[in-house]
């Protein structure tokens with residue numbers, strides 16, 4: 001669905017995220033007619049560059065990060081025509097007044113802060129003091145949104161000094177993933193699941209976000225962050241909220257975010273006994289974590305597995321297992337809901353069959369499987385097998401629907417003024433409030449992560465975390 005006409009300023013317009021995600025995503029929307037032909041994108045950064053230079057920079061980014069088939073020369077030329085550039089000094093006054101004439105009145109105005117959070121406050125202030133932002137302008141801010149609760153509160157306060165909460169779009173790109181939104185459609189668009197969606201019928205929930213890449217290239221950021229801050233506090237917490245929340249009365253931003261917030265507040269404190277932290281060792285042709293971050297004494301985790309519990313009526317007693325790590329066996333993000341076994345089996349003990357599972361695949365191969373037990377066809381008698389009712393999006397809807405990127409979807413929501421898939425300030429703070437105590441404990445006790453083989457599923461202790469209660473992770477394939 002096309003959006004209204006807009007002007008979008010990207011601070012950090014020559015940065016890595018702009019090159020890899022934001023600009024290619026905007027181009028895709030433009031080429032498919034979902035961005036108005038008059039809309040304008042203004043790159044902003046500290047360095048000197050003119051509009052022509054920026055167009056050449058963006059052309060190179062599109063060539064690098066889009067499939068050749070996606071870059072029809074006529075579309076690229078029309079898209080580049082929509083671009084402009086303004087050099088600004090985030091901490092000084094240079095360039096701001098020059099930006100003003102580049103913005104039009106009467107269209108949606110959005111400012112994307114794809115810069116270090118240490119600049120959020122400076123930019124927000126200058127947008128206001130130079131009269132660039134109106135009451136209905138929007139700002140989009142990237143993670144990391146804070147390093148702990150105190151810094152997240154400080155960032156919220158800096159933004160709140162210049163913008164109202166309904167103008168602030170805190171991006172968590174996991175919320176823009178197609179299957180993540182589908183999770184809400186499946187939960188709240190069907191009668192089938194809700195009666196079963198609680199501790200009585202769900203044995204356990206698993207969330208796995210495994211990556212094959214290491215942290216090389218981002219070592220200095222990552223070593224101060226680690227898997228807990230980089231992935232759990234934000235992306236995994238958001239997934240957990242969508243699985244665990246109560247049905248909101250409406251699919252509207254505050255109704256959804258109120259329910260997510262209640263989940264975070266009902267999470268029991270994380271404990272060291274229910275946590276396994278790991279660090280990848282060197283492989284035959286891959287460097288170790290220490291080498292990647294150039295710090296032999298690092299106590300930062302590149303892998304984490306945790307057992308979490310939610311203390312409320314719906315979930316008391318159902319464990320939520322989460323794990324995420326770098327340099328693992330495969331790139332795979334999935335949510336697995338394992339239901340309880342039937343209360344009594346009428347079949348022979350050796351007939352087979354297993355509890356139902358709903359597998360929600362975020363990537364690759366986005367889609368869902370509902371695993372059900374049926375009779376094995378043929379003459380073998382009553383033998384039970386487990387088969388997937390499989391809905392792979394690419395097969396059902398074509399690669400294009402399955403493959404569009406989270407960022408482009410979220411940017412279009414900013415233009416539409418829809419905050420449902422963005423984090424509210426209090427949600428972010430609640431997530432940090434839950435994360436802070438365990439981070440502090442690791443630091444105080446100098447907990448050393450356990451080394452694990454690259455290309456594995458993380459340290460064996462992560463398997464033991466589930467074995468203790470007779471459960472097992474779904475295999476990473």
Ligand code: BG6
Pocket residue numbers: 143173211230333
């Ligand atoms: C980012 C993290 O937010 O998400 C990265 O900083 C991580 O460390 C990335 O690799 C994963 O995103 P995706 O969409 O590739 O699963």
